[in-house]
Amino acid sequence: MYENPKFNQNNEKILCERNGKNSDMLMDIRVKILKAGETMTFCEAENETALLLMAGDVDFVFDGKTENAKRRSPFLDKATAIHFARNNTVTVKANEESRFVIEQTDNSNDFGVHYYKGEDMTVQHFGADQWDGTADRQVTMKMLRIQILSWARFSTSPAAGRAIRRIIIHSPRSTTTNLISRRASASALT
Numbered sequence: 219m220y221e222n223p224k225f226n227q228n229n230e231k232i233l234c235e236r237n238g239k240n241s242d243m244l245m246d247i248r249v250k251i252l253k254a255g256e257t258m259t260f261c262e263a264e265n266e267t268a269l270l271l272m273a274g275d276v277d278f279v280f281d282g283k284t285e286n287a288k289r290r291s292p293f294l295d296k297a298t299a300i301h302f303a304r305n306n307t308v309t310v311k312a313n314e315e316s317r318f319v320i321e322q323t324d325n326s327n328d329f330g331v332h333y334y335k336g337e338d339m340t341v342q343h344f345g346a347d348q349w350d351g352t353a354d355r356q357v358t359m360k361m362l363r364i365q366i367l368s369w370a371r372f373s374t375s376p377a378a379g380r381a382i383r384r385i386i387i388h389s390p391r392s393t394t395t396n397l398i399s400r401r402a403s404a405s406a407l408t
Contacts, residue, residue, distance in 0.1 A: 225251065236323065245323040252276070252312035261307040266325040268301040269308070274316020279309040280331045286313075287335075296336030303329045 225231050229251040234240035246265075249272070252258060260267050269278070275288045278300050287298035302308055308331065310318070345353030 225249075229253075245321055247319065247321050249317060249319055251315065251317050252310065254312055254314045257309055257311045259307065259309045260302075260320075262304050262322065264304055264324050264326075265322040266301070266303050266327075266329075267308070268299060268319075268321040269310065270297055270299045270319040270321070272317045272319060274318070275313040276316045276318070277311045277313065278333065279311065280307065280333070285333055285335075289336075296339045296341070297334075298336055299334045300331065301334070302331040303327060306331050 223231050223233070231249040232239060233247040233249065234243040235246050236244055250258065252274075260269075271287050271289050273289055273291050275286070278285045278287060280300065280302070285300075289295045289298060300308060304325065305328070310316075344355055345351075348354075
């Protein structure tokens with residue numbers, strides 16, 4: 219299923235909801251645009267949350283710290299993400315118009331807050347010699363410590379199980395980016 223939903227009056231593009239649209243993903247996933255100067259605070263009693271900066275300049279405020287993240291686009295810069303367990307407070311302040319993905323689902327594990335900079339991401343290059351270069355792509359991956367989603371069964375800690383992957387496919391005919399997150403049996407988010 220391919221769809222490109224529009225942004226609503228809250229500057230959010232709803233991709234799936236646990237109790238609504240695309241509920242088989244068992245997550246709430248949305249894209250949010252914050253205008254320059256706007257802030258958004260997260261603190262969920264039942265949900266873990268992952269925020270993936272797609273483009274812009276934001277400050278993530280958590281645990282008495284402020285981390286600045288900048289990204290021109292998913293095509294030009296590595297991802298920055300923050301991932302946190304329930305009952306943790308994280309505030310996002312936009313220094314310029316910024317776009318990020320918000321992923322949430324229920325998780326009773328308490329694993330704190332984990333901040334991942336672009337330099338923490340692993341980049342692998344695949345397919346340059348296949349099909350006249352049409353399969354040429356860079357795969358950027360960072361495993362987040364979480365129990366909910368998994369592409370395969372990755373595990374780096376007792377709370378692990380989820381991977382956020384950014385795949386960029388370059389070819390003479392197209393350039394595509396996909397954020398892929400899914401449960402073992404769910405369809406990929408594209």
